[in-house]
Amino acid sequence: MKIPLYxxxxxxxxxxxxxxxxxxxxxxxxxxxxxxxxxxTRMTVRQALTELVKEGxxxxxxxxxxxxxxxxKSLGLLxxxxxxxxxxxxxxxxxxxxxxxxxxxxxxxxxxxxxxxQEFHTEFVFLKRLRSVEEAPVILEETYIxxxxxxxxxxxxxxxGSLFRTLFMRYxxxxxSMQQEVRAIAATKEIAGLLKAKVKSPILQILRRYGxxxxxxxxxSLIYCNTEKYAISSFN
Amino acid sequence: MKIPLYxxxxxxxxxxxxxxxxxxxxxxxxxxxxxxxxxxTRMTVRQALTELVKEGxxxxxxxxxxxxxxxxKSLGLLxxxxxxxxxxxxxxxxxxxxxxxxxxxxxxxxxxxxxxxQEFHTEFVFLKRLRSVEEAPVILEETYIxxxxxxxxxxxxxxxGSLFRTLFMRYxxxxxSMQQEVRAIAATKEIAGLLKAKVKSPILQILRRYGxxxxxxxxxSLIYCNTEKYAISSFN
DNA sequence: AAGTGGTCTAGACCACTGT
DNA sequence: CAGTGGTCTAGACCACTTT
Numbered sequence: 001m002k003i004p005l006y007x008x009x010x011x012x013x014x015x016x017x018x019x020x021x022x023x024x025x026x027x028x029x030x031x032x033x034x035x036x037x038x039x040x041t042r043m044t045v046r047q048a049l050t051e052l053v054k055e056g057x058x059x060x061x062x063x064x065x066x067x068x069x070x071x072x073k074s075l076g077l078l079x080x081x082x083x084x085x086x087x088x089x090x091x092x093x094x095x096x097x098x099x100x101x102x103x104x105x106x107x108x109x110x111x112x113x114x115x116x117x118q119e120f121h122t123e124f125v126f127l128k129r130l131r132s133v134e135e136a137p138v139i140l141e142e143t144y145i146x147x148x149x150x151x152x153x154x155x156x157x158x159x160x161g162s163l164f165r166t167l168f169m170r171y172x173x174x175x176x177s178m179q180q181e182v183r184a185i186a187a188t189k190e191i192a193g194l195l196k197a198k199v200k201s202p203i204l205q206i207l208r209r210y211g212x213x214x215x216x217x218x219x220x221s222l223i224y225c226n227t228e229k230y231a232i233s234s235f236n
Numbered sequence: 237m238k239i240p241l242y243x244x245x246x247x248x249x250x251x252x253x254x255x256x257x258x259x260x261x262x263x264x265x266x267x268x269x270x271x272x273x274x275x276x277t278r279m280t281v282r283q284a285l286t287e288l289v290k291e292g293x294x295x296x297x298x299x300x301x302x303x304x305x306x307x308x309k310s311l312g313l314l315x316x317x318x319x320x321x322x323x324x325x326x327x328x329x330x331x332x333x334x335x336x337x338x339x340x341x342x343x344x345x346x347x348x349x350x351x352x353x354q355e356f357h358t359e360f361v362f363l364k365r366l367r368s369v370e371e372a373p374v375i376l377e378e379t380y381i382x383x384x385x386x387x388x389x390x391x392x393x394x395x396x397g398s399l400f401r402t403l404f405m406r407y408x409x410x411x412x413s414m415q416q417e418v419r420a421i422a423a424t425k426e427i428a429g430l431l432k433a434k435v436k437s438p439i440l441q442i443l444r445r446y447g448x449x450x451x452x453x454x455x456x457s458l459i460y461c462n463t464e465k466y467a468i469s470s471f472n
Numbered sequence: 473a474a475g476t477g478g479t480c481t482a483g484a485c486c487a488c489t490g491t
Numbered sequence: 492c493a494g495t496g497g498t499c500t501a502g503a504c505c506a507c508t509t510t
Binding site: 242278280 | 502
Binding site: 030031032042046049060061062063064065066 | 494495496497
């Protein structure tokens with residue numbers, strides 16, 4: 001077997017968590033149970049569990065067990081302050097509307113150049129989304145995904161409306177890291193219009209590159225956020 | 237002994253790294269050497285090393301060894317894009333000047349209220365610093381440190397001009413986590429003046445709480461950043 | 473070939489959380 | 492109290508890097 005046993009256990013548990021078979025807040029099987037299930041020793045099982053803690057899928061409590069973590073917080077990076085509080089645990093007064101795409105195109109934003117891993121002119125799947133809280137638009141997000149045999153993205157709707165979830169379910173691509181640049185800019189006419197802000201009002205701009213479990217495969221996002229009512233928060 | 241052996245090994249190595257006895261880019265003693273030195277088994281030594289990787293002090297390479305990481309990047313959170321590139325590996329065209337403090341006072345910024353862990357009116361050591369690149373001011377940082385027997389901070393200068401390093405050297409307090417909120421705001425007259433930007437120009441505002449190795453002890457920072465030339469970037 | 477880190481076994485004792 | 496995770500031992504074989 002090429003893949004280490006602890007990686008297999010890790011992947012197996014991750015699958016059960018993301019698919020909802022292990023519910024948020026519940027307990028994973030104990031270390032000893034997992035040892036039996038996978039014919040492994042505790043050290044091996046613990047290595048898998050330690051990885052899951054590091055990735056934020058579970059927390060552990062001495063004497064109790066491994067607890068499935070609350071929301072899979074998109075890597076603990078961006079979470080709209082108040083998005084979940086205002087909106088409840090499951091996003092439902094928050095809405096996302098797709099303004100454009102998914103559609104094939106090349107990157108036109110020169111701003112991406114210096115953190116681009118691919119050729120500037122390769123083809124990307126493009127997606128432009130507007131996220132709102134209580135009817136008020138807050139985030140404008142333009143996402144570029146290099147077209148490496150994922151053209152089907154443009155044909156079928158997203159799983160649960162989530163891009164990351166779609167990539168995971170349909171292509172087994174797990175987004176697992178990120179690099180970003182944050183700036184304050186003055187709203188252009190177009191951005192002000194979409195975010196219902198005044199022209200020239202301060203807007204948060206985030207340039208982002210996501211790393212994935214597929215070697216050399218990155219996603220790119222250009223995000224504009226009206227932080228008048230909600231701030232962007234992050235942990236760690 | 238109350239402290240686990242692997243924690244002791246971890247602390248020992250961390251000390252040698254931060255004090256410069258193990259130089260950046262060089263190799264740590266091999267696992268077997270460390271086993272001998274601490275009369276421990278490899279699993280125990282490896283647990284210490286794994287923690288150091290997680291904290292960013294070292295990287296490891298199969299067949300080679302444990303390599304002391306480059307800069308201790310304040311938790312991989314904020315690093316001025318270009319600060320190190322523009323400025324060389326060791327910060328030296330970047331300057332920090334202390335505008336005010338360290339001095340004792342209470343927090344006056346109501347903005348801190350909702351992520352404050354202490355009472356609003358407890359006493360804090362206050363510090364106001366301006367960071368520049370090539371003579372141009374870029375970051376204004378106001379830091380509040382709860383005054384728990386650290387009054388000496390106000391008496392002696394900072395070690396290497398670094399607050400974190402001072403806390404570590406003089407009080408064995410290690411800053412190891414962070415929570416932040418980011419907003420875009422319009423520059424006030426005062427901020428515009430200090431950052432040499434126009435009044436009402438877009439400024440990045442960061443509200444930050446740092447967690448430390450001392451249970452329940454947090455630092456607070458209010459940061460203003462002119463992102464016209466340099467962006468704030470982060471990894472992970 | 474020698475040394476390094478990566479994975480794994482088969483035990484052990486302890487501290488903590490539940491009943 | 493039984494069950495859980497936290498720490499630790501004393502080995503083993505393998506894959507990778509260097510000489």
